Amino acid sequence: MISPVIPANEEKRLDSIKDLDIIGSLPEETYDSITKLASAICETPIALITILDKEINWFKSKVGTSIEKSEREISFCGHAILEPQKLFEVPNTLKDERFKDNPLSIAKEGAIRFYAGAPILDEEGLPLGTLCVLDSKEHHLSDAQKTALKALAKQVEVLFNYRRKNKELEKLKDDLDENNRILREFASTVSHDLKMPLANMIITADILKAKYSGNLDEEGIKYLNYLKQSGLTLSDYINGLLDYYSSNVEANREQEFFLNDLLEDIIDLLNIAENCEINLPDNNLKIYGNSAAVGQIFMNLINNSLKYNSNEKIVIDIDCTENREFFNFSVKDNGIGIPTSKHEEIFELFTTATDSDRQGKKGHGIGLSTVKKLVGSLGGFINVTSEKGEGTCFDFSIKRYIQ
Incomplete structure (x- = not known):
């Protein structure tokens, strides 16, 4: 041998x-x-x-x-x-x-x-x-x-x-999961460590205004208001980051709910003004999926339609259809619109389409990136149709899950 x-x-x-x-x-x-x-x-x-x-x-x-x-x-x-x-x-x-x-x-x-x-x-x-x-x-x-x-x-x-190649993709996924875990922990830690000082700053501004407003001139009151508003803005920013990194659409995904009931709850939470008309879908679609995630998507889109609208009367039309594979939704408004050149980048984290909203506040660019992340996690896709000054329509879908 x-x-x-x-x-x-x-x-x-x-x-x-x-x-x-x-x-x-x-x-x-x-x-x-x-x-x-x-x-x-x-x-x-x-x-x-x-x-x-x-x-x-x-x-x-x-x-x-x-x-x-x-x-x-x-x-x-x-x-x-x-x-x-x-x-x-x-x-x-x-x-x-x-x-x-x-x-x-x-x-x-x-x-x-x-x-x-x-x-x-x-x-x-x-x-x-x-x-x-x-x-x-x-x-x-x-x-x-x-x-x-x-x-x-x-x-x-x-x-x-x-x-x-599958091993490489699995390793990449594991690395991404680990990075996301670290980011979630970081966001949670930052949120916890900053929320209390921010709350103290906001409350202190209110106390100073209530107790010493008689001793302050107009400019001093303006500074206190600015201090409080800055604290509130930073608090919203931190909450947005926390929502972005801690969203988990897998948990409690398999739920049955009616779309219009969910939308009505969201409208109640947003405390819609009288000058706003929100038209819900004619059919109260029954959905089997993650109501929390879908609710967060609609919350962000409707809130944007309210904030970025300079018309005396705000009109928001919400529609939905379904087929064998997807639930399809649209949120259309008569707002200020989004320039065509910014249609892709508005879904990126920390990117905004305009300098300020209806009340003159600058956005943080977190909401739409969160929406895209949630839609993707639900097996769907999202796109925008808009021109500057002509209103905006967001179309998105989520994959149907068999009961």
């Missing part, structure tokens, strides 16, 4: 196998279907997808055997990977100097007489293992069978590449 030599690129090859992280993984139908095809096409009782590690030859998929691995030094695959661009075929192992006294060839039961293996390569051309077929008697593959075996090995390579 001649044991397979170690390839010159062995260290890089083993690093690639380690990065693939497939040894010891559970059986998968996508791989098993390939070994079944290889066995049927090549007319052999055994077919394997192997990974040749440092000391073992491990079988990711197998047909015709219950063995899960073999020692590398007696493996046929160890020889096959030495010429990674060629199909390695041994018609009769007893007639080959390398294998005639190999334990696998002379075993009392299940002896291997025939082997053919197509190396499986990574994206850099490093051989990781083989797609191989085996028989207990002498066998010869036709040219068509050889071509098919090599083509199936290419499919395994595609699956391996998908596995690597």
Whole structure:
């Protein structure tokens, strides 16, 4: 018996196998279907997808055997990977100097007489293992069978590449989740640490105004009002950040609620002025989803329609439709509109479309970024139709969930 030599690129090859992280993984139908095809096409009782590690030859998929691995030094695959661009075929192992006294060839039961293996390569051309077929008697593959075996090995390579990319995406998701967790903790900490001093500042401004207004001139009163308003603005800003980083639409998602009932509750909370007309949908749509998240979306959009409107009478039209996959909504107003050049950037955090709202206050650019985040988390999308001075219409959808 001649044991397979170690390839010159062995260290890089083993690093690639380690990065693939497939040894010891559970059986998968996508791989098993390939070994079944290889066995049927090549007319052999055994077919394997192997990974040749440092000391073992491990079988990711197998047909015709219950063995899960073999020692590398007696493996046929160890020889096959030495010429990674060629199909390695041994018609009769007893007639080959390398294998005639190999334990696998002379075993009392299940002896291997025939082997053919197509190396499986990574994206850099490093051989990781083989797609191989085996028989207990002498066998010869036709040219068509050889071509098919090599083509199936290419499919395994595609699956391996998908596995690597999925691992990269999972790692990226884990990193993003961790970053979001840190940001949520940071937002919560900042909110907790700043809310009390801000509350004290606002209350102190009110006390000073109530107790000493008689001793202050008009400019002094103006400064106190400015101090209080600054505190309130900063408080709103902190609350917005906290809402953005702590929103979790997965919790309590599966709820049944009626859209118009939800909208009426929101209108009550916003304390709508008499000069505002809000037209609700004609159909009180029954929705199965996350009422808290949908409510937060409508709260932000309706509030924006109120704030960014210079007309004597504010008109807001809300509509909804449904199809097999989505609930579709729209919030349209007669407000100041949004320049076309800013349609994309208004959904970015800390970005505003205008310098100030109806009351002259500058926005913080958190509301619409929160809305987009919530809509995306609900499996939907959002877009805006607007021109400066012509009003604004936000269309958004959420994915339907089967009850």
